[in-house]
Amino acid sequence: MSRKKTVNKILPATKRIRFANGLTLILVEWHSLPMVHIKIMFKTGTIDVPPEKAGLAEAAVYLPSQGTDSKNAMEIAREIDFIGAKFNSKSREDASHISLTILKKHLHKGLALLNDVLLHPQFLTEELERWKKRTLSSLAQEKADPSITVSKKFKKFIFQSCPYGNYPIETTVHAISRTNVSDFYHSYYTPNNATIVIVGDVIPDEIVDEVNTLFSKWKPSELPPESVVEVSPPDHFTTQLINKDDLNQAQIRYGYITTNRNTPEFFPILLLNYILGGGGFSSRLMAEIRSNKGYTYGISSAFLLYKYSGIFVISTFTKNEIVFSMINEIRNQLHILKNNNVTEEELFAAKSYFKGSFAQKFERPETISDQLLYVELYQLPEDYFDTFKSNIEKVTIQDIKNAIEHFIHPDRAGIVILGKSNTYMNDMNTLGTVELKNYNDL
Amino acid sequence: MNISKITLDVQEMKFNNGLKLLLLEDHNAPIVTFQIWYKVGSRNERPGITGISHLFEHMMFKGSQKIGPEEHSRKINAIGGRENAFTLWDVTTYYEVIPSEHLELAIFLESERLQNLNLVPQTLQSEREVVKEERRLRTDNDPVGLALEQLFAMAFMAHSYHWPIVGWMSDLDAITLNDCKEYYATYYAPNNATIIVVGDFKKKQALSMLKKYFGSIKNEAIPPEVTTKEPGQKGIRRGDVKVIAEAPIILAGFKTPPAADKDNYVLKVASSLLSNGESSRIYKSLIYDKQLAAEAGGEIFALKDYGLYFAYALVNPDAYIDEVEKYLINECERLKSDTIPEEELQKAKNQLEADYIFDLASVYGKAIQLGTAEIIYGNWQKVQEMPEKLQQVTANDIKKIAQKYFNKELLTVIRVIPEN
Numbered sequence: 083m084s085r086k087k088t089v090n091k092i093l094p095a096t097k098r099i100r101f102a103n104g105l106t107l108i109l110v111e112w113h114s115l116p117m118v119h120i121k122i123m124f125k126t127g128t129i130d131v132p133p134e135k136a137g138l139a140e141a142a143v144y145l146p147s148q149g150t151d152s153k154n155a156m157e158i159a160r161e162i163d164f165i166g167a168k169f170n171s172k173s174r175e176d177a178s179h180i181s182l183t184i185l186k187k188h189l190h191k192g193l194a195l196l197n198d199v200l201l202h203p204q205f206l207t208e209e210l211e212r213w214k215k216r217t218l219s220s221l222a223q224e225k226a227d228p229s230i231t232v233s234k235k236f237k238k239f240i241f242q243s244c245p246y247g248n249y250p251i252e253t254t255v256h257a258i259s260r261t262n263v264s265d266f267y268h269s270y271y272t273p274n275n276a277t278i279v280i281v282g283d284v285i286p287d288e289i290v291d292e293v294n295t296l297f298s299k300w301k302p303s304e305l306p307p308e309s310v311v312e313v314s315p316p317d318h319f320t321t322q323l324i325n326k327d328d329l330n331q332a333q334i335r336y337g338y339i340t341t342n343r344n345t346p347e348f349f350p351i352l353l354l355n356y357i358l359g360g361g362g363f364s365s366r367l368m369a370e371i372r373s374n375k376g377y378t379y380g381i382s383s384a385f386l387l388y389k390y391s392g393i394f395v396i397s398t399f400t401k402n403e404i405v406f407s408m409i410n411e412i413r414n415q416l417h418i419l420k421n422n423n424v425t426e427e428e429l430f431a432a433k434s435y436f437k438g439s440f441a442q443k444f445e446r447p448e449t450i451s452d453q454l455l456y457v458e459l460y461q462l463p464e465d466y467f468d469t470f471k472s473n474i475e476k477v478t479i480q481d482i483k484n485a486i487e488h489f490i491h492p493d494r495a496g497i498v499i500l501g502k503s504n505t506y507m508n509d510m511n512t513l514g515t516v517e518l519k520n521y522n523d524l
Numbered sequence: 525m526n527i528s529k530i531t532l533d534v535q536e537m538k539f540n541n542g543l544k545l546l547l548l549e550d551h552n553a554p555i556v557t558f559q560i561w562y563k564v565g566s567r568n569e570r571p572g573i574t575g576i577s578h579l580f581e582h583m584m585f586k587g588s589q590k591i592g593p594e595e596h597s598r599k600i601n602a603i604g605g606r607e608n609a610f611t612l613w614d615v616t617t618y619y620e621v622i623p624s625e626h627l628e629l630a631i632f633l634e635s636e637r638l639q640n641l642n643l644v645p646q647t648l649q650s651e652r653e654v655v656k657e658e659r660r661l662r663t664d665n666d667p668v669g670l671a672l673e674q675l676f677a678m679a680f681m682a683h684s685y686h687w688p689i690v691g692w693m694s695d696l697d698a699i700t701l702n703d704c705k706e707y708y709a710t711y712y713a714p715n716n717a718t719i720i721v722v723g724d725f726k727k728k729q730a731l732s733m734l735k736k737y738f739g740s741i742k743n744e745a746i747p748p749e750v751t752t753k754e755p756g757q758k759g760i761r762r763g764d765v766k767v768i769a770e771a772p773i774i775l776a777g778f779k780t781p782p783a784a785d786k787d788n789y790v791l792k793v794a795s796s797l798l799s800n801g802e803s804s805r806i807y808k809s810l811i812y813d814k815q816l817a818a819e820a821g822g823e824i825f826a827l828k829d830y831g832l833y834f835a836y837a838l839v840n841p842d843a844y845i846d847e848v849e850k851y852l853i854n855e856c857e858r859l860k861s862d863t864i865p866e867e868e869l870q871k872a873k874n875q876l877e878a879d880y881i882f883d884l885a886s887v888y889g890k891a892i893q894l895g896t897a898e899i900i901y902g903n904w905q906k907v908q909e910m911p912e913k914l915q916q917v918t919a920n921d922i923k924k925i926a927q928k929y930f931n932k933e934l935l936t937v938i939r940v941i942p943e944n
Contacts, residue, residue: 112552115530115884117878117881117882155812156802156812159802160803160871162802163800163801163802163871163874163875164874165874165878166876166877166878185877185878216818219817219818219838222770223770223773226767226770326768328767329665331657362601363597364602373594375650376649376650376652377653378654379654379655379658380661399657401656401657434604435601435603436604438602438603438605438626440604441554441555442604442606442621445553445887
């Protein structure tokens, strides 16, 4: 399928091809600067990794750039750096990516390099050990960041045994073998599980053949069966306090399990969340808790919706003495929302925001590729972008009321707080069950 | 090697009230950014009111004669735009990125808060608490933030780069409404600002809107100069920061010249040699070969009055910190005696050429480059000159610049020591 016309000149023309080995290629012309962004997405991530091997998807997407049949890690690095390219790899909940941002004049070298990395990875034991050592060092450094630490703990607390909540720790990193990495790579990092998006100063017809030649020898393989773990939400308040005595500010995460990305109520949820806490100063949480009360520098809400599940989370921080007042105010805001719905004015402003900000999603090669890959990942309709604004427009105040009914729960939540626990522990005990952990034991 | 040439067709103008304008049409997407850069930042403060530039930036969102508290943000959001502001050592910048048809709204809103800001005790009190939370977030409870604060405080003893942009906590408590009013009157004037518009607009129309909203704003007396000079450093300075953590951090900062100094072109190439990409010297030595750090690299803070190149390492928990420090500083010092091979030098230049193009990919990015060059480096045209200047750097230039700046007399080392 090729898209010829554009939505109000915003959406770039795309050319989409599926090769015999199952690889999908999407090409987009963007001629503002002599540069090209290439992003390859594999539909795998945390969700496919056994808990005792957490970190495996990251290792498998990172190690191909650390040695191929013909080049070692430093030779690859020098090649990338010599042409001024930016190479990245990343693994997330449902997807893993490799990307390359490059000047147009080096495009052919860039594509050849990606071909080498993807088709001929070595997974050298020496490089796996190097990755393990650096990952453990990064984890030790990250632990000093209260915001990162509390977010990881919260996800685990809410997702329980669902793989989305897992993250690498010392034992899981050590448990990853070279065979694990190689097997995982050859199971999931395959052309039939991959989409390549190329956005930039290119003429699509001129590079289709080149991509085909480079990647047609990439062998497909049958994907392992999907396994899904159902998680049940708590029916009351349950809190985990992590104590760290030297913090003069507590990091707070508040929320629960919610629906997944393919919910039919996606657009009402998008608008509802903007009004509640996703819209910066236009949201209720910022207006009440930052602007009026001065409790925090930042508070936001989000529905993080993945393929099989999702979480609703309110993220904020405040000085230890204010923690319980903050929790009460959050609950108060959720009650107000539950009892009164949003106003027509709020809904109108939220719709205006999403319609007006649509163009910004398609400004740069990186943002364009992210948008297109999002549609691929969650198998959204072909006309997702063409109908985006009308889908926003269609949402009624009753739709929002229904979404509140289904997804806003003022009387139950999982809460994780990292701070000086004894300042607020007694108060938190009045709310429900409290589990106390020491930062040093994490 | 042919360099990717980018011509920026910027129209430069000045209104009679001293307000400077830089306008650049870019019709790639139906988006425009409006930015107003005030030539004031933490360098213009004094002990007792440190952090006022940043606190005042917050106050600029709290309403004016015609606009309620945070209504500025809400109005921009309601058209699908984003807006924010940032305060640095030398500048305070406010910006909007909006659908092109709404440029006039951004122009009106910025002109309104430049002239008619409401400064009242209640909003100062709540915003003071918000900023204190921001300080707790980014500095008090963040080891890297704490270390950077210490680095500047120790590297600069007399000059106002000594104190943090967010300010000392006790000063945040002490700043009064009168301090804010005086600050507003002194620094928020058309003759102390530059407006940058980049994106999908027509210059002629934009100009008439700018004239309508900004043209008749009265200019003010020129703000006082920053006169304090930093005395010469006479030897290495060292400081430790103890925190409850598992792994150490090292920051090693060498004093470098002001942003406008041409040595900065050479330093940029040197910095790229040291830490741009996985084949760069610091990465290869500390992360790849010796496996002593999770992250390591370097960066130049090229500021109006002075600069600081700092190398850093997020050290492995089991590494010996003295050894890591030695290797980190050694990589910088090696540039004094090494003759950089031609291929390695070309690699660094190629990376800088590519980074330069990548930074221009959005209207916001373009405006930020123009603003930084105009206000901090002294002239927006330096954005265009940069690629060629960087290509002219020779191996000998690198050696000379390293000899001049990468020596221990100009070095300050801050180490975050875990106290577990």
